[in-house]
Every structure is written in C-alpha cells, then in structure tokens.
Amino acid sequence: MRLPEELGERFAVVAELPVQGAESDLLLVRDGGGRELVMKVFRRGYHADRDVWAKLPSLGSPHVVRILETGSAGGRDYEVSEYAEHGNLRTLMDGPLDAGTVGEVVGQLAEGIKALHDAGIVHRDLKPENILVTAREPVATAITDFGLSRVLEQSVVFASSSRTLAYAAPESLSGQVSPARDWWSLGMIVREMATGRPPFLGLSETAVVDHLATRPMPVDDVADPRLRLLVRGLLTRDPRRRWSYAQVSAWLGGESPEVVEDAAAASGAVPGGPGAAPGGAGLPFDGRRFTDRRELARALVERWDRAAVYLFGRGESGEAWRALRDWLAEIPDDSRIELVDRYLTSPDLTADAKLLHLVRWLDPDLPPHYLGRRVLPEDLPGLAALASEPGHPDHRTACLLGKSLWDERLLGVLAGFEGAHELARVDDQWRRHVAAWNELGRWLRSQDALPLSAKARLPETGAAETPVAGQVPPDEPPVVLLTLLALAARPAETASALKRAVARRYGEDVPWFAWLVDGAADDDPLRLLAVVRTQPEAAAEAQARLRDRRTEEIRAEEIRRHWDERERLRLEKRDASVRRAVGWSLPILAFWLAGSWVIAQLSGGGTKLGPSGWFVMLGVVAVLAWAVQCAAEVFVARAQGGEYLPHGPWALLSRALSASGRGMNKVGQVMRGTPGKRSFVPFALVFGVMFALLLIALAAATPAGGLLWMLVMPAAAVAHAVAAGIRLHRWRTARAPADPTRGPADPTSGPADPTSGPADPAGGPETHGPLFDGRTP
Structure with a gap:
C-alpha cells in the first residue's frame, strides 16, 4: 500500500501488519528518526470520531495505547500510535492461560476500559487483536484501535452496527451503544483465555447472530470456578445487569459479586417448545411476552430480520400477525386503526416496510432504524462506501437499504421519529439530484468525445425498471444512487470529498477526460461525480497511452541506433x-x-x-x-x-x-x-x-x-x-x-486528440446541455 503523498514524505512503509480491519489498513511505518510506529489509514468512506480523537491524548492510562498523531491526508483519516513489538494478545493464547495470568490481564484491561468510559468513550470493538502486549515478563497489555469508538452524551444511543461479531454483545445487533458492550467483549476475551478456544469457532455468521439473539453464552467449559464466576457476570445478557468496573474490581479483590440472570433467557427455552414465550398476557416474541410498547419496539429493532419474517412473513394468515393485531386492539390509542388498515395490511408494502411503520408507531422517540441499522443523516454517506466494496460484510445490507429507501420512499417515514425530521428534506433533495443526474448522464452519453467504457460508468439510476441492456448502463450495485443520497444528506462534506477524489492529472494524456474536468465547476457536485466515475477509465487510457509512448520511444531509439551505426559506417568511407x-x-x-x-x-x-x-x-x-x-x-x-x-x-x-x-x-x-x-x-x-x-x-x-x-x-x-x-x-x-x-512527426507524440473535429464535444457554447440548478453542466 502507498501512503498519501503528504504522509509518504514523512514516513516510510516497513510492512503491512498481518491483522487488517474492515474499515482501515494497518501499516508498520518508520519516521525520519528511525522510530517504528503503527499507522492506521481509514478506507474511503470511513472517518474517525473527532470527539474520540480529542479525548484520547488526555487519558494518560498505561493500559490504553498512546495515539501520537491524528489527521487527514489524501481524503483519508489516519492515526499514528506506538508500536508493540510483542504483538497482540492473540500471540499469548496458544492454549488456556493460567488463572494468575488471566487475572493480571483482566485487571489491566479493566483499568483501560474504565479510563475510556470515564472520558465518555465506548470502544465497541474489543477483541484479542485490539489488545497489544507491551511486555511479556511480567505481562503488560494496552487497548488499541479506536476506529469504531464513540463518544456518548447519554448512557445509551443507537449507531452503526459495525462490530467483530464473535465478541459483540447481543444488544449490538441493533446498533445499541452503551459502556456495557465493552464489558461483554471483555467477558468473551476472558472466556477464550480460560478455555483456549475462540468463541463460536466453526459457526457461520447466521448461526452466531441467532445464538447471540436467543441464547446465553455457556460457561461450563471454564474450569476455574473464580474465572467462571467472572465470565458469568460479564456475559449477562441484560446490559443493565451486566458486571462493570465495580463488580470486576470487587472480583479482583477476592469478593464474589452477585450474578443476576433472567431465567427465561438463561434457559433459552420454556414450556411450549424451544424459544417459546411463557404464557400470560402480552405479545409473544423472541422468547418473551411484551406488554410495554416501547420495550417491544426496541426488541423488534434488535431482532429486525427475525421480527419482519415472524410478524409479516405469512401475511394476514399467520398466527403471529393475528396475535399482533389482538395485542394492538388492547392498546387505548385510536391511531392504531390507521396503522393496521393503511400500513400493516397493505399489499403494496414489504414486510420490512410494515415493520418500520409498526416500530415508529410503538416508539417514535427511538432513533430511526431500518433493517436493524440506524438511519440518521450522518449515517447515510457511509452507505455509498459500503456499496462500492463488494467484499465488505455489510455490502449487501447497504445496497438493500439504499434501494429500499428509494423505491419505497422510506426516508419520509423515518422522518417521523424523534429528531429525524431532516430526513424529509434529504429525501426531497435526493430525488432532485437523481433526476438531474439522469439528465446529465443522458447528455454525457450522447457526446461522441466520450468512449463507450466511460459512458458505461455513467448509469441511469433510481429507475423503477431495469434499463434496457446495451442502451443504458445499470447502476448495480447502486453506488451512484447512494452517492447522490450522501450528497443530499451531507452536501458540503460529500462535495469536498468529490473534489479531493478528482485526479486532474489524467487530463494531460486523455483529452476527453480533460474536457470533462474543465467543464466540472467546483460548485457542481454532479459533474464532479461524473468525473470521479469516469476516472478509472481515464487512468486506464492514460496508462495505455503511456505504454504506447514508451513502446514508440523504444522503437524510435532502436531506429536512431541503427541510423547512427549506418551513418558511422558511411562517414568512415x-x-x-x-x-x-x-x-x-x-x-x-x-x-x-x-x-x-x-x-x-x-x-x-x-x-x-x-x-x-x-x-x-x-x-x-x-x-x-x-x-x-x-x-x-x-x-x-x-x-x-x-x-x-x-x-x-x-x-x-x-x-x-x-x-x-x-x-x-x-x-x-x-x-x-x-x-x-x-x-x-x-x-x-x-x-x-x-x-x-x-x-x-x-x-x-x-x-x-x-x-x-x-x-x-x-x-x-x-x-x-x-x-x-x-x-x-x-x-x-x-x-x-x-x-x-x-522525420515528419515526433515519434513520442501521442494519438490524435479525439475531441478534434468539426464540432466541440460540448456542442459549442454551454447552451445545449440539460439545466441543473439553473446552469448548464
């Protein structure tokens, strides 16, 4: 990997670290003084929490890795931290660790987690790879990698569901963020150190999600009784009853704090079948009966995929749907009639859309969620980055989420949640952007100056039907659609990112790209998007032209060499x-x-x-x-x-x-x-x-x-x-x-300018293009 230019002048890449994150690249670098450091470079579309950056230098804990430098270079955030030559905690875990070593590590990590939480920071991604070993004898550890960390202004919020699944708390499946998440992760780490086996080894992601959502973690395989007590306390499913720093400190002092568990959750089953809800009043779902509408709303958000199928998968003939309707009839709120008749029984809405209307009606004070993901204006720009990375685990979800928001006009529905009214404006602006983009795309695709490969990167988007093959390129995955959503949600930041992404240097060798760049005013984000979209084709063409020039130069040099030899022999005679x-x-x-x-x-x-x-x-x-x-x-x-x-x-x-x-x-x-x-x-x-x-x-x-x-x-x-x-x-x-x-021509000259001809590719003065915001593109 090459560092951005401004970083490459100060640091030299030594190697890529064997552990890489989904949101960033981790590199071992060397500064001008010869000191080896770790540099974390976030991938495009991901950004560190600036509030976290502001708080990290003041922590002063020996069990939190010191961040030496943070910033942005080449449109990508980066962090520079100390390098631990002994590796991470995983290097110590080649088998079960003795209870004494586990106790030492737990004490250090507890102090590090407390320092983060006291500063209002939730790490959200604790795992052995994010715990560095700073010394071996005696063992010393420090917490690192704060790419997913968040600063909380309240005890619980909902945010992106990004996490390392095997160490994630059950409530993280819905994106809920609270300090209790880090203590669950510590419990999973302790369990692995005590047993020598990673959690959920050999299970698929679907199986892991199902286990986290429905069953408690078994602790019987932890042989040491004291460690078993610690693991039980940290792996309590209810985050309100889970052990935290106070209980862990008491345990380290030799005490045995109480472990409070929900009996139904602990057993994972009740009379009536596996996972069935106990009898009595309330709506049965996920092994419980709900009488409080707000608690039900949170449970549905946490188990979105299961809830949509459970409640609406079989339509009005399903038993779960009838139970929901009967439960709604008991609520003294006349608006339930419109909810049922207009939304929950509508044949035009998908199961996920029906669930969204239900959750909004149950608790409009919740942050807006769809498909189990939080959907606030600041969350929308990241969808385009996920859609452009097919290998990312959240790629498919981002594509489905974006298409659903567009096709079913769900941003207007999500705007009904508390504090989400801005989503209605985002939806209106998004649709204006899509209409303007399609008009701009049609005009650009009609220009003879652009090659077919470049036109194929300017797709029609937001169409109800798939474009005709061979005539209009499809926006699949919907990268353009989601980029326009990001532009509607965060116009200034997205336009700035587009400007940074434009590599104008290709214009020197690719005339059609130079024309496209010259016509893209800095205040016209749609034209900038067209430039960014066609940039890979310009780069490929520039490379091809460079290869052709080099071949021609080699050929011309060979001709000159033969000519010089011939001239030498001629002049010798x-x-x-x-x-x-x-x-x-x-x-x-x-x-x-x-x-x-x-x-x-x-x-x-x-x-x-x-x-x-x-x-x-x-x-x-x-x-x-x-x-x-x-x-x-x-x-x-x-x-x-x-x-x-x-x-x-x-x-x-x-x-x-x-x-x-x-x-x-x-x-x-x-x-x-x-x-x-x-x-x-x-x-x-x-x-x-x-x-x-x-x-x-x-x-x-x-x-x-x-x-x-x-x-x-x-x-x-x-x-x-x-x-x-x-x-x-x-x-x-x-x-x-x-x-x-x-010779009649310079052998190093490139191919003829494809824009030369009887007409300017732009069609003369800017009077023939489609209007966008009162201007021609």
Whole structure:
C-alpha cells in the first residue's frame, strides 16, 4: 500500500501488519528518526470520531495505547500510535492461560476500559487483536484501535452496527451503544483465555447472530470456578445487569459479586417448545411476552430480520400477525386503526416496510432504524462506501437499504421519529439530484468525445425498471444512487470529498477526460461525480497511452541506433569515396587533353599559334573544365561517403555498358565498384573509339573545330556540376524518410486528440446541455 503523498514524505512503509480491519489498513511505518510506529489509514468512506480523537491524548492510562498523531491526508483519516513489538494478545493464547495470568490481564484491561468510559468513550470493538502486549515478563497489555469508538452524551444511543461479531454483545445487533458492550467483549476475551478456544469457532455468521439473539453464552467449559464466576457476570445478557468496573474490581479483590440472570433467557427455552414465550398476557416474541410498547419496539429493532419474517412473513394468515393485531386492539390509542388498515395490511408494502411503520408507531422517540441499522443523516454517506466494496460484510445490507429507501420512499417515514425530521428534506433533495443526474448522464452519453467504457460508468439510476441492456448502463450495485443520497444528506462534506477524489492529472494524456474536468465547476457536485466515475477509465487510457509512448520511444531509439551505426559506417568511407571520385575523374581529364591534342593537330596548322599553341590553350581550358568536374564529384563524394559509388554518374554508364553484352560485363563491374577484375583496357577501348568518331565528325563538319571544342569543355563541366547537384539533392530526398532526426512527426507524440473535429464535444457554447440548478453542466 502507498501512503498519501503528504504522509509518504514523512514516513516510510516497513510492512503491512498481518491483522487488517474492515474499515482501515494497518501499516508498520518508520519516521525520519528511525522510530517504528503503527499507522492506521481509514478506507474511503470511513472517518474517525473527532470527539474520540480529542479525548484520547488526555487519558494518560498505561493500559490504553498512546495515539501520537491524528489527521487527514489524501481524503483519508489516519492515526499514528506506538508500536508493540510483542504483538497482540492473540500471540499469548496458544492454549488456556493460567488463572494468575488471566487475572493480571483482566485487571489491566479493566483499568483501560474504565479510563475510556470515564472520558465518555465506548470502544465497541474489543477483541484479542485490539489488545497489544507491551511486555511479556511480567505481562503488560494496552487497548488499541479506536476506529469504531464513540463518544456518548447519554448512557445509551443507537449507531452503526459495525462490530467483530464473535465478541459483540447481543444488544449490538441493533446498533445499541452503551459502556456495557465493552464489558461483554471483555467477558468473551476472558472466556477464550480460560478455555483456549475462540468463541463460536466453526459457526457461520447466521448461526452466531441467532445464538447471540436467543441464547446465553455457556460457561461450563471454564474450569476455574473464580474465572467462571467472572465470565458469568460479564456475559449477562441484560446490559443493565451486566458486571462493570465495580463488580470486576470487587472480583479482583477476592469478593464474589452477585450474578443476576433472567431465567427465561438463561434457559433459552420454556414450556411450549424451544424459544417459546411463557404464557400470560402480552405479545409473544423472541422468547418473551411484551406488554410495554416501547420495550417491544426496541426488541423488534434488535431482532429486525427475525421480527419482519415472524410478524409479516405469512401475511394476514399467520398466527403471529393475528396475535399482533389482538395485542394492538388492547392498546387505548385510536391511531392504531390507521396503522393496521393503511400500513400493516397493505399489499403494496414489504414486510420490512410494515415493520418500520409498526416500530415508529410503538416508539417514535427511538432513533430511526431500518433493517436493524440506524438511519440518521450522518449515517447515510457511509452507505455509498459500503456499496462500492463488494467484499465488505455489510455490502449487501447497504445496497438493500439504499434501494429500499428509494423505491419505497422510506426516508419520509423515518422522518417521523424523534429528531429525524431532516430526513424529509434529504429525501426531497435526493430525488432532485437523481433526476438531474439522469439528465446529465443522458447528455454525457450522447457526446461522441466520450468512449463507450466511460459512458458505461455513467448509469441511469433510481429507475423503477431495469434499463434496457446495451442502451443504458445499470447502476448495480447502486453506488451512484447512494452517492447522490450522501450528497443530499451531507452536501458540503460529500462535495469536498468529490473534489479531493478528482485526479486532474489524467487530463494531460486523455483529452476527453480533460474536457470533462474543465467543464466540472467546483460548485457542481454532479459533474464532479461524473468525473470521479469516469476516472478509472481515464487512468486506464492514460496508462495505455503511456505504454504506447514508451513502446514508440523504444522503437524510435532502436531506429536512431541503427541510423547512427549506418551513418558511422558511411562517414568512415568518406576519404575512400573522395579518392575514388578523383580517380574516376582522371579519365575525363585524359579525354579532354587527348581531344584537345587531336583538335590542335587538325585545326591549328593554319593558324598563327600553330598546333602546339592551340594545344596549350585548349589544354588549359581542358584542365579547368576537369577541375570543375572533379570538384563537383569530390563534393558529392564527401557528402555521400560510403553511398557515393552506388549513386554516382558511373552507375548509369556501367548499366549501359553491362547491357551492351556479356563482353562488357567486366567494364560494368569495374565502373560500379563491384567485385571482379579491375581493368582499364575495356574502358580505354570504348572511349577511344567514341572519341575518334567524334573528332572525325568535328573535323569534317567545320574548319572551326577548335573553337567549338573550346566551348564544349566548359559547357560539359557546367552540365556535370549541375547534374552532380541534382544527384545530391535526389540522394538526400530519398534518404530523408529514413532519417529519425528529420522525420515528419515526433515519434513520442501521442494519438490524435479525439475531441478534434468539426464540432466541440460540448456542442459549442454551454447552451445545449440539460439545466441543473439553473446552469448548464
């Protein structure tokens, strides 16, 4: 795991601790001074109780782990605490512990729990993994991990039902929070230390819930009688009668405080069948008979799943329903008639919705609950985080809860509980957000700039029917729906979280995402949600583009390497090419001089200069003409290096000579520079014959052959130089596409901008999009 950037600059991750929580990651880190510490980084959607953070530093108990630092980084809360190198209590429990060791641990944990409760903090998740061993001889322990802790302003409240089930008190199944929960957990820990066996080993979660809700914990397997008494007192099902610090202190002092147990609960059965309610007045449920409507309401909340099926699972034909109706008829409250006729017998309501109406009627002063979970505005944002984590144990419940609140419009019902009137406003705002989101989603999905993978992450939500497959992506699990609920319940906090979650850096490589981010104003949370939803696709596309660029860079580097090697070899042959250019030009000089001598002999006899003077004059012109031709070839040879001969003027002549017949093949080999016998005899023979024919023609054609020859040589030299320039230009043009330093495009450039085209993907000015809060998105 990588730490948020601001933490990564101060701490180095050493390892992930083997014990991880459902709400957080636990890491062993090292600070700048080399000190090893434990860092707890909450997962997105989970936040520590700030009141707990404020109280922890002042506890000062040696049996509560000292929290060194708390804060938020990268949108995630974190805690930094001391590191216990001896591990947690689980490392000591490889078998039953002796009574003396158990007593020492109980005394230390009792002091730690008392320090927390005196500060108004309920831990809510005590278990061996959350008890660190700070010393082994003698054993010393300290309580840690306050991620689920709550500060209470009253003795009992209802909150999230998050807990470690095996060590959870029965009342925690409904989310009830009181200090008694921690003493039950201590009792389960003591029982495990005394027996050497974890509670509920091998049982499923459903079986554990059923056991906690219906039966007491057996203590007969605790061999030591003193420890058995302690476990019985701590595992009393009724939290009002459960042992607390006073009784545990008395037990540690050698006393034997009284254990008060409910007889029916202790037995788990009464005459009439397993778990049946005793006879008499009241409504039978869960092994008891209820006469007080408020007590019944709390019992129904604690056993919600069982209560919904028990009372309404078989409709009006069920015996439990008839018993409930008869019991309601005895209550002197005329509003029961509307309750029964409008809600409890309605065929349009589910069993859970009927139970909700019943609980609200029984005790409207309760905090609002549904499916056994508390539902207050501050609880709603966490549902989106649970819905986005399929592996979380509460994932399915969060999805069912969110869909039920939407489909059955239950927030308005929950608003009827005491102190929950704000839920009605939340429901209205939620539905406005859903309508605006669906309109925004339809518009965004119509934009050609967005790829199909991004459009699939912008689903229609809140629809009564499943969207048509292939046309509109489904919101399943309902992450968008629950995010919009969080936005309605806590707009400022949710919008701030969306802003922090936007990674704008992908816009550099993904043009459609850059367009989406640029259009998302900071005060438009729905557009920010669209950005966050499509961000994974942008990240994947950015990674793909990065891989493509790296592949192209590697390919371009390989081309450059081959090109550089080719250029090195070509330039190494530059001097040899210059020598060849001079050598191949010498026959031209010989040709001009020989021709000048012949012309001088044929035309100079009748002049004042005579043949010798004409030859000198023609010879000077011949040398100058050859110098121009030789310089042109040398210039081309220096530029072309090792590629000079294959592109030289001799290639054309050699091909012509080679085509003239098999006897001239050797001449072609020599003139092309190809392997073979290098002889100048064929070359001299051919040019000698051509030269003789030309001179005869000149002498026969005009008496001014010398002047004509004098003009031919410079003209030929100029033509040669021009031809050399044309050859050099063609050579450079032919090799330009292969030159990586002169290519038509940068090999590191990415794909073309998908938003370029005849129209702006946003449709021009912001006048074509759907309205949201008076603005176009």
